[in-house]
């Protein structure tokens with residue numbers, strides 16, 4: 034009887050993973066990698082803007098018909114949205130909990146804030162907050178049109194994107210966010226690889242180069258769109 038009670042109280046594997054520091058870091062690594070895959074696809078899709086309105090709007094329409102006739106209209110897009118939303122929430126919650134845990138674990142004697150956390154950790158935290166705020170702005174701008182600068186036209190993303198990047202603040206918001214994204218991914222990819230056990234003395238150089246290349250490709254690919262509109266290549 035006593036044995037049964039003890040067994041009943043044993044936490045589930047999922048609970049143990051969620052409660053442990055290494056578990057939270059693993060959740061951050063996996064959710065981060067899912068978001069990077071999405072961003073690579075999103076960045077490549079965005080570059081279709083250089084092939085004209087027909088191609089870009091056609092691509093946005095195709096996203097909604099993806100998986101048909103097996104899946105119903107927009108179901109695949111909704112599956113992607115749900116996976117992304119779960120990843121964003123899991124990533125942010127674990128980051129918050131790990132930083133609380135980190136602060137609690139530190140001796141109270143530190144006087145200077147800066148001495149408590151490393152430069153990379155602070156950059157990751159602030160970068161994460163900036164990216165979270167950016168995604169909210171971005172959805173209100175180009176998905177719902179709530180904060181859009183011109184007359185938002187549902188189903189016409191080409192014109193909506195051109196409108197956004199025809200304002201100085203649209204360019205500033207997106208370029209700052211994309212630079213923050215590059216820095217975040219550069220360090221985040223490296224940390225994720227270490228957490229998932231991919232690091233070793235021989236592989237670390239390759240991992241660092243991959244992290245740099247990934248950050249550079251994403252930054253350049255995303256920045257190309259506002260630059261294209263600003264220079265009149267896309268209009």
Ligand code: HEM
Nearest residue numbers: 079093114168171175176190194207211214255256258259
């Ligand atoms: C210059 C950069 C970017 C451009 C031009 C751009 C463009 C767009 C457009 C046009 C949409 C709406 C698609 C549609 O409804 O058909 C969209 C959706 C979205 N973008 Fe971006 N994007 C950029 C950067 C980013 C970045 C850096 C992130 C994340 C950090 C991001 C995350 C998202 C998300 C999560 C959605 C919603 C997907 C959906 O629910 O349909 N985007 N983007």
